Structures are given as structure tokens and as C-alpha cells.
């Protein structure tokens with residue numbers, strides 16, 4: 001077999017303003033280049049404790065059961081559904097975006113039967129519809145997506161939704177992949193039983209270690225399962241041995257990713273979680289003001305606007321693909337197009353973590369205005385840039 005010439009790794013230097021991954025903070029990159037220790041080294045045990053404390057701070061929870069799952073956001077998602085859902089459980093999932101569909105697939109693989117609560121793509125779930133679904137279907141587990149990255153819609157009324165579920169003795173699983181560390185999220189105050197997230201959205205870390213938190217009520221259900229969960233790797237009753245008091249070997253933690261998330265979370269604690277939510281509102285607010293002044297529209301209503309993922313409707317005169325391609329080739333900027341029901345209809349512009357800062361916002365808006373104008377959309381580029389600058 002002939003080996004092709006494999007040169008030194010020199011990826012392009014992109015500015016990541018899509019639905020994830022987002023820019024990794026330089027301090028995180030630095031933490032990742034520090035030497036490895038063993039996953040049972042006393043110094044690493046201390047690091048694990050620190051990561052768990054920092055995760056509790058960021059999730060706004062006192063849950064003892066708070067860990068970084070080895071793997072990307074989908075691994076934490078599968079850990080949540082795979083452990084909580086037992087064969088025969090009824091699981092209520094939303095149909096208002098891509099990730100509700102993924103919840104259904106995971107719940108079914110765990111032996112659950114799924115039923116749905118519907119809302120159009122780009123809109124949140126209505127509490128009345130959730131209540132009706134509970135009355136009709138009596139689900140055991142209810143999953144919802146707090147920040148739907150596929151549509152740019154934020155789910156408001158979370159405490160109302162969790163109250164409905166708890167009146168019916170059900171468990172609530174929240175997908176907070178694109179909200180944790182970016183938009184207001186209060187796991188304990190909002191009475192969320194299980195929440196999972198990912199590193200590469202608002203935490204300024206690479207994919208690889210993914211936050212998961214569960215309250216005692218959810219853990220009790222998991223620890224009293226009759227049948228073991230189908231995944232050995234993500235079995236929380238086994239992972240308890242490593243992340244709980246014993247600190248005994250289950251699988252080798254991805255040491256470098258744990259270093260990364262520790263530093264990413266430390267940055268959040270330094271900034272202050274509420275300041276961080278505020279920064280996302282301000283920076284994404286400048287993007288929103290800019291695109292609106294250009295003559296474009298955001299897809300979701302203002303009430304459901306998701307600062308960490310801005311869904312902008314594609315104007316007449318251009319296709320999403322040509323604009324995305326122009327930004328990548330001319331400016332090294334990554335944004336994305338729509339998925340599913342919104343395919344071809346929206347641009348998805350992320351503003352997450354370290355990507356969410358004035359330099360990036362100004363660069364993106366200038367480049368986006370150029371792309372739209374050059375490719376023939378009828379937009380007022382100058383008005384957009386002025387409006388963006390006024391907000392920064």
C-alpha cells in the first residue's frame with residue numbers, strides 16, 4: 001500500500017459563527033497543551049472535583065450528580081435518555097426542530113414509546129399543548145429543547161412546562177446544549193430533573209466533554225432500574241463509581257478534554273454567569289439590530305429570539321449556499337444554512353462563548369453585508385453596519 005504524502009496539519013484559520021463548534025478560547029487551547037496525568041492520579045481527582053463544582057455553578061444547581069460525559073453533546077443526550085428511559089416508558093418529545101427528533105430516536109432505542117407535542121419549526125412549545133399531551137398520553141418522561149439550534153428559537157415558560165410534568169409525576173429532560181453558558185438557564189429554580197449540554201457551543205471548549213446534571217429523583221429512578229441500560233459506556237450506575245465517592249476505574253477519562261472544560265468553565269466563573277448571559281444578549285443584539293437594519297428578518301418572533309443562534313431569513317436574490325460559500329472563501333467565516341423544514345429558508349449565525357465578542361460581531365456583519373450585496377440581494381449594507389456599531 002502506497003502512503004500518500006501527508007503534510008503537517010495546517011487547518012484554515014476560521015472564524016466560527018455557525019451552529020457549533022464555536023471559537024475555542026486561547027486559555028482553553030493552552031490548558032489542552034499541558035502534560036497528561038493518569039485518570040486516577042490524585043491531582044486529577046482534584047481536577048474532577050473542581051470541574052463538578054464549576055459545572056454546578058454554570059447549571060445553577062446543587063445536584064450532586066453533575067459530571068462531564070466523555071463524548072460530544074449527543075453522548076450526554078444519550079446518557080440522559082438511555083438511563084432515564086426504561087423499556088415500556090412513554091416519552092413525550094417535541095416536533096419543533098431537529099433535536100426533538102433525535103430525542104425520539106434515542107428514547108426508542110432505549111425501549112421507550114414516543115408520543116409527540118407539536119409546534120411548527122421556529123416556534124416554541126405552548127404550555128397548553130404540553131398540558132393536553134400529558135392529559136392524553138400520561139408520559140413518564142418529557143424531553144424539550146431549551147435552545148433549538150436548528151431553528152434559532154428559545155423555549156420560554158420552562159417553569160410552567162416542568163410544573164405540568166411534575167403534576168403528572170413525570171421526569172423532565174432539558175436539552176441545554178446551546179443555552180448552557182450562553183443564555184439564562186436555572187436548573188434548580190426551574191425544577192428541571194435532567195439537563196445535558198455540550199462543550200463546543202457556548203462553553204468555548206472543543207467537543208469531547210459534555211455536561212450532564214441529574215437530581216436525586218432522576219438518579220433514584222436510574223439506580224432502581226430493573227434492566228440495565230443498553231449502553232455499558234454511558235451507564236450512569238457504573239459511572240457513579242468513577243465520578244462518585246469511589247473514584248474507581250470505569251473508562252479512561254479524556255484527560256485533555258477535562259482540562260479544556262475546566263478552563264472553559266473557569267472563564268465563565270471569572271466573568272460571572274449572569275454577566276455572561278448579558279454579554280450574549282448584547283453581542284447577539286448587535287447582530288440582530290444589524291441584520292434588521294439591512295432589511296432582513298429574523299425567523300423567530302422577538303419573544304423567542306435565541307441570542308446564541310440567530311436564524312436570519314434568506315432574502316430574495318441570493319441562495320443560502322452561495323452566501324455561506326462566499327463567507328468561507330472570502331473571509332474564512334463559517335455560518336450555516338437551515339435544516340429540515342427550514343432548509344434553504346434561513347441562515348444560522350451563531351454567537352456563542354468566545355465567538356460572541358465585539359471583534360467577531362463587527363467582522364461577521366461587514367462580511368455578511370458584503371456577501372449579500374455582491375451576490376445581488378437588495379439590502380442596505382451601510383444601515384446594517386451603522387446599526388450594529390451603535391449596539392456594540
Ligand SMILES: *Cc1c(COP(=O)(O)O)cnc(C)c1O
Nearest residue numbers: 072073074099147149177178198
Ligand atoms: C449540537 C447540539 C446537539 C448535539 O451535540 P453534538 O456535540 O453535535 O453531539 C444536541 N442538541 C442541540 C440543541 C445541539 O445544538
